[in-house]
Amino acid sequence: MNITGMIFCYLVIAWFVCWWPFNENSSWLKNSHYAYVVYFYLPHNKEENLHLGIVNDLQSCNALALDFANSKRLSTSEWGYVCCKITSTSNCAAKER
Secondary structure, eight states, rough: HHHHHHHHHHHHHHHHHHTTTTSSOTTTTTTOOOOOEEEEETTTEEEEEEEEESSSSHHHHHHHHHHHHTTTOGGGGGOOOOOOOOSOOOSSSSSOO
């Protein structure tokens, strides 16, 4: 099979399984081009968020929140966090965890 045939097969399979590697929702590209603001909160006071910093991916967001909670000796049920995606138009275009 030549390269043209391989590309054609890839495109047909990608179309059927709805997997496009350069789509914004693609899992391996997701979050790779964004920065995130990390907000930490206590469940009894969700109105008051503590800004922990800015990170480059969701794994770092989780790690920063977890490290902060561990430093304060909080159990898992005593805290939460939100990662806000930074875009050119917003400091919280999308909230993720």
